Amino acid sequence: MKKQFYTYLIEIDTLYTHLDSLTLTATEKQELILIIDSTIHHVVLDIALTHLPQHAKKDFITHVKNNNHTKAMLLLRSHVADIENTIKKEVEILKNKFKKDILKMHATTA
Numbered sequence: 001m002k003k004q005f006y007t008y009l010i011e012i013d014t015l016y017t018h019l020d021s022l023t024l025t026a027t028e029k030q031e032l033i034l035i036i037d038s039t040i041h042h043v044v045l046d047i048a049l050t051h052l053p054q055h056a057k058k059d060f061i062t063h064v065k066n067n068n069h070t071k072a073m074l075l076l077r078s079h080v081a082d083i084e085n086t087i088k089k090e091v092e093i094l095k096n097k098f099k100k101d102i103l104k105m106h107a108t109t110a
Contacts (some may be wrong), residue, residue: 001037005064005072006044009084010091012036018102038097043094044087050082 001012015036019029045064052060056079064073076083 001040003042003067003069004044005069006087006091007069007075008093009087010040011096015098015102017097018099018106021106022102039098040091040094041048043090047087047090048076048080048083051083051086052076053079 001007016033019032023030024032048060049057052075056075060072060075063069073078080086
């Protein structure tokens with residue numbers, strides 16, 4: 001996963017390990033990793049933009065676009081109480097959904 005402002009909050013290597021249990025080509029595995037990373041990124045952005053006040057959204061997007069990870073997180077923290085836990089909880093829910101899907105795929109290919 002490319003480093004993002006929230007990377008230190010989440011752990012997704014276990015999902016990648018679960019992918020190893022599937023019979024996939026390198027390309028297929030890479031595509032699934034891209035889907036996982038992209039989905040997590042969009043969910044976290046949705047959380048941030050949903051909770052941020054309107055006047056802070058443009059600055060936040062600018063920080064994210066320019067890879068100013070510290071500034072993006074500081075802005076979130078200054079406007080949203082307990083944002084780290086909100087992100088962690090939502091990403092954990094998403095990870096569990098991915099894990100279930102991977103396990104289903106494993107069961108059908110085994």
